[in-house]
Amino acid sequence: MNSISISKLVTILLVPSLFFFCKPKEEETTDAIVSFIVGKATAEKAGSVLKASDRIVESEIVKTDKDATLDLTTTLGTVRLLGGSEASIAALRADQNYIKINSGNILVKVAKLKKNESISIDTPTVVAAVRGTQFWGQVNPANETGTFAVREGSVQITRKDDEARVLVKAGEAVDLGPGIKALKVRPAAAGELSAMEQIDQMK
Template sequence: MKRLVVLVLMSVFVISGISCKKQKEIVREGLVNFVSGEVYLMSVEKKNEAKVGDVVTQGMKIITGSKSVVDIYFGENAVKVLENTVVEVRQLVTNLESNSEQTKLFIEKGETLSKITKKLSKSDEYVIQTPTTIAAIRGTDFMVSELGNKAKVSCLDGKVAVKDATVEQSEYVEVNAGEEVEVDPGKPLNVKELDAANKERIQNILKDIKEMQQDIRKRFEEEREKIREQVKDMKQQTKEAVEKQRAEDLQRVEDQKALDKANIDAIKGTADKGKEEAKEAVDALKGDTAKSLEGVKPEVKKFSVDVKKPTIEKQSIDKPAVEKPAAPKL
């Protein structure tokens, strides 16, 4: 029995611990902002063609075909997935205890360009990993490529910490703005100046991202202005409709008043006419009666009444005999 109680209590603690752990993190979402060519979002259940406005969640894969590209926003940060690339979103959460964000992307193959707009705190974590590389970002614009079992990390702004993912005890090397590093599994990492052609390529891509952001902002402002105009027009239409309804209601009231007055006048006229006709009928009846009684003398009979004087007979009233009381005996 004690063992059963202990097992039950342990189960409660485990469940409570799991619940608390779940409550420590909130899963975030990304949003597709631009799509060109063949781009797919694949989850465990299905694979769908990506379109603007689609939500990207933890565990999804982003797949691009030839001459295809997709831009995804994770909060304030943007990631451009270039052609022939497969990227998995491995972690996308907010830690409630440390008030920090953890973002981890895994590039199976291909290239991504990240623009980290949000200033990352010490507890924030933004990591892009490939089969050969781990790149930890501290607020920057950078590109990560995984092509032919080799990786390249190019930093245009800020800095990136990079290490060989195939070597267990490998250490991070710091790649600053204007530098890049190639990661060849098992070989030392050599940081060098960013190649001019690669730098120009990254700058052009970033320029596209900036123009895209401006275009999105412009469209947003246009949509907002359009909504404002629609609301304004709706208010005006509502005001006009209310005023029109009020005028119609007032007119209906006036019409009803006029109709009621006409009905009352009609009823009053009918009553007056009936009264006049009744008076005329009574007068006519009186006239006819008077005519019929002309020359007729009423016969009045005289009645004689004999009034006899009543006779009063005198009656003798005998006085009662009064006996004298006997004298008392002595």
């Protein structure tokens, strides 16, 4: 075999190998696990009634009945949907969770995250960036109002229409609505602090 033939053979063998090694790595998704449930909750796209230990995949929409409680646990934390709530699981990555709360009340418990890890809670009007935090959120899509109250850590709230930001710390709350121009924190009300005590029950 002459040198030209050998060169051609090496090229033929190398090209597929280079393609394989240079191919971009697809980002792996993870699932959320139903870690606690009382009452009825449904996975809308799957058309199923949820039970403990069920896996919720990315892009699923979850709804809770009026008196239900549902905990969804990911690799980064736990989100509790209280009765009459709806959430869309927008993105579930090993280092990033993006959950849309369309309506209702939620409680969030997140351990201290690494620099490259993040959880974002998206509502119709704001995005809450979460890190090592325990907080409660309420979303009323009909009149575009809502409230976030923080029990532990801090939450940065960014309003979508004008990118106004406010940092809400432990023991504080912020009210949201179309008539509110400046985002201002206030002391969390006794009822809000009391509602967040059930976070201790969450995994």
